[in-house]
Amino acid sequence: MSVPTSKIEEIIDTTQDSDAQDDSDDNRDVGENDDNQNPQEPSSSTGSSKKKKKKKSKAAKALNALTGKSIPQSVVDRVLETVRAEGGEASEHANADNVRQALEQMKIMDVAKGKAGIGGINKKDMGEHKFWSTQPVPQMGEGPPEEDGYIEPSKPAEEVRQDPYPLPKDFEWTMIDINDPKQTAEVHELLSLNYVEDDDATFRFKYSAEFLQWALQVPGYYKEWHVGVRVKSNKKLVGFISGVPMLLRVRKHKFMAAEINYLCVHKKLRSKRLAPVLIKEVTRQVHLKGIFQAIYTAGVVVPTPFSLLLGINTGNLNVTKLVDVQFSWVPRNMTLARMIRLNQLANKMQLPGIREMTESDIPQVTELYAKYMERFDMVPIMNAHEIRHQFLSGGGKAGTGDKWRREGQVVWAYVVENKDTHKITDFLSFYSLPSTVINHQKHSLLEAAYLHYYASDAAFAENADENGSLSHRLQGLIGDALIIANNAKFDVFNALTMMDNNLFLKETRFATGNGYLNFYLYNWRTAPLAGMKSENGVSIGRGIGVVMV
Numbered sequence: 001m002s003v004p005t006s007k008i009e010e011i012i013d014t015t016q017d018s019d020a021q022d023d024s025d026d027n028r029d030v031g032e033n034d035d036n037q038n039p040q041e042p043s044s045s046t047g048s049s050k051k052k053k054k055k056k057s058k059a060a061k062a063l064n065a066l067t068g069k070s071i072p073q074s075v076v077d078r079v080l081e082t083v084r085a086e087g088g089e090a091s092e093h094a095n096a097d098n099v100r101q102a103l104e105q106m107k108i109m110d111v112a113k114g115k116a117g118i119g120g121i122n123k124k125d126m127g128e129h130k131f132w133s134t135q136p137v138p139q140m141g142e143g144p145p146e147e148d149g150y151i152e153p154s155k156p157a158e159e160v161r162q163d164p165y166p167l168p169k170d171f172e173w174t175m176i177d178i179n180d181p182k183q184t185a186e187v188h189e190l191l192s193l194n195y196v197e198d199d200d201a202t203f204r205f206k207y208s209a210e211f212l213q214w215a216l217q218v219p220g221y222y223k224e225w226h227v228g229v230r231v232k233s234n235k236k237l238v239g240f241i242s243g244v245p246m247l248l249r250v251r252k253h254k255f256m257a258a259e260i261n262y263l264c265v266h267k268k269l270r271s272k273r274l275a276p277v278l279i280k281e282v283t284r285q286v287h288l289k290g291i292f293q294a295i296y297t298a299g300v301v302v303p304t305p306f307s308l309l310l311g312i313n314t315g316n317l318n319v320t321k322l323v324d325v326q327f328s329w330v331p332r333n334m335t336l337a338r339m340i341r342l343n344q345l346a347n348k349m350q351l352p353g354i355r356e357m358t359e360s361d362i363p364q365v366t367e368l369y370a371k372y373m374e375r376f377d378m379v380p381i382m383n384a385h386e387i388r389h390q391f392l393s394g395g396g397k398a399g400t401g402d403k404w405r406r407e408g409q410v411v412w413a414y415v416v417e418n419k420d421t422h423k424i425t426d427f428l429s430f431y432s433l434p435s436t437v438i439n440h441q442k443h444s445l446l447e448a449a450y451l452h453y454y455a456s457d458a459a460f461a462e463n464a465d466e467n468g469s470l471s472h473r474l475q476g477l478i479g480d481a482l483i484i485a486n487n488a489k490f491d492v493f494n495a496l497t498m499m500d501n502n503l504f505l506k507e508t509r510f511a512t513g514n515g516y517l518n519f520y521l522y523n524w525r526t527a528p529l530a531g532m533k534s535e536n537g538v539s540i541g542r543g544i545g546v547v548m549v
């Protein structure tokens, strides 16, 4: 489906806002875009372009040499500022070591090298976030706040904008009813063809309809937060963004927030500034429910992440297929046969008392979850209804499939029960999120399992962190998760460097991946959370405890 570019320009022209402040934002958003060029690149009349013509400084040359890319002057300036802040040499003559140090600290090295997920950001001057510079988010280079808190105060309901943001005349807003299989199928199709791909466009996330129903219908969800854009003439869904409510604790503060996810614009409508309109509309809908904070993650860097997590994967489920689809490679000093042998797993789960979670486990799991999550700085607070939803409602059709996988199953949840006391001592869960293997002759789908929440009462014993007993228990627990996933015919099991994952990732032979995920809070300032620092590719510290599906 192709929408003429001239129509898109009208989005831009007609996305005028009655709200004075928004007006100026919108006009800046879209007015500077020239359809004949990538709007993320400065036009020839902009200041940045003029800067580009300036003779390159020594620091800029060093940066370019280090990254193999042409780094915009404003990024060079930011690097120099950081060097200065770190007490280093801050002149234009900063040497390559200063620059490398600063880059690593800022993670710009990865961005510049193109590792930071979805494309686009590399081409962009980091100082030119025309949309994000107007939003209540910490701006780049702001430094950690003295105190945690909101950026702009909440508004009373009557002060929240009542009308939807205008769309160009060929498009219309739609509220997706995720209970309607037809509408869920439309979102599924939009995402399957247009959602997140890896850097090489080899894999693209393929969220199933069951997954979307599970993820978007948490207890207390609002259908108004499932926002779509359709082409008026044929009603085709071409844009989507969603939010679900969550009670969030960030350090000592607890507040309701929207978890924003699945922002997607049809490939033919990219770079037309539709994403900011979708974000503003979902923000308006969230404000209408009296909620003024949000949490979201993205591969791209926008102002301003407060935690960066390294994606980790293991190739140890279906090695042959992973190598076939170039998800994994056979290391130079190894053969495929040896790699398969090394990654072989037992068929039977190893932990005594481990079994699938049932309804009757909910009270104990709720309690264990709450206590365990106290270990982390940022976590969702869940009551028994929410625990039921998270771990049992995506369990697939009862009586179908086999012991390991039911039809339509999205979530796998297991508990460890002490057979004498009947106490639940541990639980683990993971979810299914396959990816389309793009343009592969033999394989069309990569079956990926992702680690979800888990807990172990081993954490509550004295010195459990120091004496390795928690680490040992978690290794057993996740070892069994791998066995379950393998039996359920997953090809790969992924986990991020969050929660206590650093206590088992290496030991359970997870291989380090090169994908990054940035965590963001909207309208909330807090100092960076653990996840930023890493040792051998594994982050240290106990910061993030929110699993974003």
Ligand SMILES: CCCCCCCCCCCCCC(=O)SCCNC(=O)CCNC(=O)[C@H](O)C(C)(C)COP(=O)(O)OP(=O)(O)OC[C@H]1O[C@@H](n2cnc3c(N)ncnc32)[C@H](O)[C@@H]1OP(=O)(O)O
Binding pocket: 118, 128, 129, 130, 131, 132, 133, 194, 195, 196, 197, 258, 260, 261, 262, 263, 264, 265, 266, 269, 270, 271, 272, 273, 274, 275, 276, 279, 282, 283, 286, 287, 291, 292, 293, 294, 296, 297, 298, 299, 300, 302, 522, 523
């Ligand atoms: C209180 C309640 C608040 C609720 C809201 C909280 C905020 C929620 C924020 C959203 C959380 C989403 C969480 C997820 O779902 S992350 C997953 C995002 N989806 C994908 O990557 C799928 C494939 N890509 C696409 O569909 C498009 O490329 C998207 C839709 C992503 C952008 O479309 P397009 O490529 O056609 O761009 P544009 O010309 O319309 O717009 C360009 C502007 O948009 C900014 N941009 C681009 N990508 C992202 C991104 N992932 N997060 C935040 N901002 C993003 C960009 O920096 C620029 O602004 P600025 O740099 O000039 O300032």
